[in-house]
Amino acid sequence: xxxxxxxxxxLEELRRSSKHPTADEIFLKLRTELPSLSLATVYRNLExxxxxxxxxxxxxxxxxxxxDGNVLDHAHMRCIECGEVVDMPLPGRxxxxxxxxxxxYDLIGINIELVGICKRCASGKKARKxx
Amino acid sequence: xxxxxxxxxxLEELRRSSKHPTADEIFLKLRTELPSLSLATVYRNLExxxxxxxxxxxxxxxxxxxxDGNVLDHAHMRCIECGEVVDMPLPGRxxxxxxxxxxxYDLIGINIELVGICKRCASGKKARKxx
DNA sequence: TTTTGTGCAAACGCTTTGCATTAAT
DNA sequence: ATTAATGCAAAGCGTTTGCACAAAA
Numbered sequence: 001x002x003x004x005x006x007x008x009x010x011l012e013e014l015r016r017s018s019k020h021p022t023a024d025e026i027f028l029k030l031r032t033e034l035p036s037l038s039l040a041t042v043y044r045n046l047e048x049x050x051x052x053x054x055x056x057x058x059x060x061x062x063x064x065x066x067x068d069g070n071v072l073d074h075a076h077m078r079c080i081e082c083g084e085v086v087d088m089p090l091p092g093r094x095x096x097x098x099x100x101x102x103x104x105y106d107l108i109g110i111n112i113e114l115v116g117i118c119k120r121c122a123s124g125k126k127a128r129k130x131x
Numbered sequence: 132x133x134x135x136x137x138x139x140x141x142l143e144e145l146r147r148s149s150k151h152p153t154a155d156e157i158f159l160k161l162r163t164e165l166p167s168l169s170l171a172t173v174y175r176n177l178e179x180x181x182x183x184x185x186x187x188x189x190x191x192x193x194x195x196x197x198x199d200g201n202v203l204d205h206a207h208m209r210c211i212e213c214g215e216v217v218d219m220p221l222p223g224r225x226x227x228x229x230x231x232x233x234x235x236y237d238l239i240g241i242n243i244e245l246v247g248i249c250k251r252c253a254s255g256k257k258a259r260k261x262x
Numbered sequence: 263t264t265t266t267g268t269g270c271a272a273a274c275g276c277t278t279t280g281c282a283t284t285a286a287t
Numbered sequence: 288a289t290t291a292a293t294g295c296a297a298a299g300c301g302t303t304t305g306c307a308c309a310a311a312a
Contacts, residue, residue: 002286002291023277038294043277045292059192061242063302064276077234088230091222099219103208105247111192112243116236133266133311154302169269174302176267194277195301 001048006030006037010045014055014069020076020085022064059111060085075112081121088114132179137161137168141176145186145200151207151216153195190242191216206243212252219245 009030013021021029027042046067049055058066060078066085075088090112100107140161144152152160158173177198180186189197191209197216206219221243231238 004286004292006293036294040278040295041293047278057192059190059244061188061190075230077230077236079236080239086234088234089226091226095220095222095226099206099208099245103217103219103245103247104250105208105210105245106253107245107247108211109246110244111246113190113241114230114234114236114238115240115242116234116238119235122237135267135311137268167269171270171303172268178303 005034006041007045007049009034009037010042011049011054011069014049014067017069018087020058020066020068022066026067058085060113061115073110075114077114077116079118079121080115081117084118088112136165137172138176138180140165140168141173142180142185142200145180145198148200149218151189151197151199153197155195157198189216191244192246204241206245208245208247210249210252211246212248215249219243 010026013026013029019025023042023046024039026046027037027039030037030042046055046057050057050067053071056068056071058068058076060066060076062078062083070087073090075090076085077088078085090110096107141157144157144160150156154173154177155170157177158168158170161168161173177186177188181188181198184202187199187202189199189207191197191207193209193214201218204221206221207216208219209216221241227238
């Protein structure tokens with residue numbers, strides 16, 4: 001694996017921000033620093049970084065895929081108005097034990113998405129940008 | 132709202148099975164009973180039934196959207212090998228209270244997806260069909 | 263008879279891929 | 288020099304939509 005300019009920037013961007021960006025948000029952001037960058041490269045690198053376990057793919061119900069530079073497990077809260085996503089703690093061990101005992105599954109991962117309206121949107125102060 | 136043949140069959144199918152089908156799984160299933168049915172109609176009815184709160188849209192990380200005839204809140208466990216989805220209980224109230232106190236959001240809904248491998252797939256007895 | 267619902271096919275939005283070219287090693 | 292990585296454009300795939308027609312009410 002070669003450490004290319006694109007790769008480095010994408011990883012830095014994910015590590016730097018806590019904003020859980022989508023592929024094209026990353027693309028638009030980095031385009032200024034690396035004008036030759038293409039969206040396909042962003043997608044390819046995100047897939048690779050995810051396979052390496054360096055970055056986490058978030059399956060939110062926004063229709064788009066989000067990425068997270070923080071691999072430690074946590075849940076997410078998404079605002080249905082503006083699309084903002086913030087980190088939340090996981091439920092306690094008790095629930096997990098219950099789930100495992102009920103299911104007969106080998107657990108690989110957990111995706112927890114809380115959906116709501118953030119304070120700013122609730123008070124009508126922020127422009128709509130997501131769905 | 133008119134109770135058409137298509138509508139009735141789609142709703143029945145969702146109520147009957149605990150399989151959390153996708154739009155096109157429903158389409159393929161009902162095609163035998165109602166050959167004139169089109170995929171677009173399935174999509175339109177699912178959206179309508181969801182708006183009515185009669186059916187629930189599941190945001191799983193399979194790339195496709197699943198629907199659930201059980202509107203009561205519960206989590207889901209998905210097998211990454213065969214795509215099977217089974218119901219699981221929600222975490223306890225304690226975690227919810229913590230999340231709400233930390234977030235400043237008005238909570239609207241919760242999507243919890245556990246990802247794992249079911250017993251049959253783990254023992255190599257079932258054919259791959261999902262992702 | 264009036265609308266709502268439908269089938270069809272085209273459009274859409276995000277993601278993936280084939281291929282020729284570029285650039286890390 | 289070798290081969291992974293890239294840009295571009297096209298293809299893919301699930302979902303949505305415009306429109307003329309069909310069928311509930």
